[in-house]
Amino acid sequence: MSPLISLIDLAGSIALLLWGTHMVQTGVQRAFGSKLRSILGRALRNRLRAFLAGVGVTALLQSSTATGLMTAGFAAGGLVGLVPALAVMLGANVGTTLIVQVLSFDVVLISPALILLGMVMFRRDSRTQAHDLGRVFIGLGLMLLALHQLLSLMTGYEDSPVLSMVLGAVSASWLLDVFLAALLTWAAHSSVAIVLFIISLAMKGVVPADAAFALVLGANLGTAINPLLEGPRGDDLAAKRLPIGNLIGRILGVAITIGFLGPISYFMAAIEPTSARAVADFHTLFNVAVAAVSLPLLGPYASLLRRWLPENINPADPARPLYLDSAAKETPIVALGAASREALRLADVLEEMLQGVNAGLAKGNRRLLVETRRREDVLDKLNIAIKAYLTSLDPEELNPADHRRLNEILTFTMNIEQAGDVVDRNFLPHASKRLKRGLVFSEEEQKELTAMIERLSVNLKTAASLLVTEDQRTARLLVDEKVAFRDAETKATASHVNRLRNGDLQAAQASSIHLDLLRDIKLINSHIVAAAAYPVLERSGALLPSRVT
Structure with a gap:
């Protein structure tokens, strides 16, 4: 097979994975969107409930970006404090790991059944919830099918000298891995899809374990970029505290983890010899560890963000409250x-x-x-x-x-x-x-x-x-x-x-x-x-x- 055809096959499989992820997200949003927003709004009372709500909502939406944009809207409107909003983002980052955990197992055999079930439900009345859930099942089936195709493509080219040379050059630098995965995740708007792709590479031995973990760190960094770019616009820095705070937290977590990536790789290999499971577990453990360390520190961190990003008060703004002292x-x-x-x-x-x-x-x-x-x-x-x-x-x-x-x-x-x-x-x-x-x-x-x-x-x-x-x-x-x-x-x-x-x-x-x-x-x-x-x-x-x- 020619390199051009192989490249098209690879790009098509990645596109199918992204589209499946998109169908899951839009299906859940259409079926439960208003309820999820209501649940999230009610949970923003204390940091623990907000964290758990972020986990649950993002596990259903499969998009920390969607959860982040909803929370940023609450925070920018003054309906929620910065501390519980940051807790939601920590929960959202953990929530994205759950579907990766499920799909890292060999469950491709149920892909046709999911697509068939989804098609039957999707062809019902478009005004029913079953129609929207049909999109979810079709999307999950397409994601499994795309992962299977990616593994098949890797099988034929894992020994290719050109591929080995390219990936070897990338894998030689963990910082380059982080940058590359962050860029791909930002462009794809889906850390789930990128991490699943990294699992496919690691499963076939195309990239070593330490490089796969560095790529996962980059995917976690890239997913924090979209809420900043697509969140509240304008010159008011206070409205951007949440996405900036989330991005800074991701950068610090990645910077600290990459310094210990060698020992972490040995530890993960000892407890989980299967490369696919090791990558999925590292993805989860990283986000859980960042959340565990960050949750108790959210109070002083929020105060620091308020000092760095003061509210931009426009005296001429007619929407600015005058008497709420x-x-x-x-x-x-x-x-x-x-x-x-x-x-x-x-x-x-x-x-x-x-x-x-x-x-x-x-x-x-x-x-x-x-x-x-x-x-x-x-x-x-x-x-x-x-x-x-x-x-x-x-x-x-x-x-x-x-x-x-x-x-x-x-x-x-x-x-x-x-x-x-x-x-x-x-x-x-x-x-x-x-x-x-x-x-x-x-x-x-x-x-x-x-x-x-x-x-x-x-x-x-x-x-x-x-x-x-x-x-x-x-x-x-x-x-x-x-x-x-x-x-x-x-x-x-x-x-x-x-x-x-x-x-x-x-x-x-x-x-x-x-x-x-x-x-x-x-x-x-x-x-x-x-x-x-x-x-x-x-x-x-x-x-x-x-x-x-």
Whole structure:
């Protein structure tokens, strides 16, 4: 067989291994993605639980990069401390070793069965979980098949003088091995695939044990590069603490281990004579050892990272909290007051969004709608900052009245943020659709939309004052406003049906979008009412599960 054909066969087998790994990752993400993210979020309370969550989630996803990006998102948003986030990354590095342990055994015989089972499940309804799990089984089968092909290729060329010369030159330098494997892992986005490839080389004796271990160290280093390159972007160094901290930890672990690689090679050969098992065990033991040494030191290490990578504060950033003073946490009543002031800023941002969509609709200006959409990010970031601030307060320092006030502030912020989501995901797309299609509202419809949006703004100001005054009469007046929005929707529905009966297609299309916009406005108002009026009425016993008394 010509060298070119052999190279193509080798590249194709490696590509099949990478694709199988990709199918496992995407299948698990589609089947359990939201649940895994929820599990990971709940576990980020202390370092041990975070470590175990990192192990479990990554063992399923088979991607420490995916786990790292999720955790980096939590950390960048301020929802989790740096210490448990670093613990997750240590767990993620251990989790990637589990599938390597399983696949290092000779289980290629079950490859056809896995692919057949996966195909049967994959051909089911694409909306079912079985469809996504089918991808996982197909991916596992392809990974086993690719490993078998790699071993077959190595069998024919393990005695090749050219291959021996190339790999001999590489194996002569452990640092070169580390660099080469790190580069391959970064390019492949999968340490699992690269370590399995290294196992194939070691199994056929193509590389000696010490060189295989050095290559494994490089794969562990390369897998820490992707979260840094693909994680939070921008100039804020604080958002990059987690991926940088993880990479530094990997570099230190590799540097220390490579200094003792000779004795480690003798030790591994003594306890595990099978080369494939020795490489897999070394991969696991390295990550477990790094985790065992690092976990107790995460506190001072996190403090060091905070000092090296200070938060970049932009005074002009509208999403930057102004009143969430960390020193006020020692006095709960002061901290709750600060959170209340910050929550009122959410109402101001939402009002700017409402004024923006009102102006955009009246003038038919798509640029105003685009600018309004950008403000939704401000709502998200402020909401996250307020929730992180409130949940960081010591529950034991709060009396029952403080707990009630904390929950009211959280209710307000979450509902205002959800109202912003409605503007962003529903109202703005409907408004853009009307402009894109060149539809024109009647004068009556345009006046009605303008009036209802202005009424929303008034209700929003009322809700903001309610957060401060907690006046029961004002709360009742705000709840009564829901009737006006229901009446407007009912009237618009009847008008739309009449246009359909009259056969005026152009007017019917415009009235359809007009009706969609009114429904969006009604939903926004519902969130505004729930943000401030319902907590006040519920506390006074005036709010029943189905109606106001």
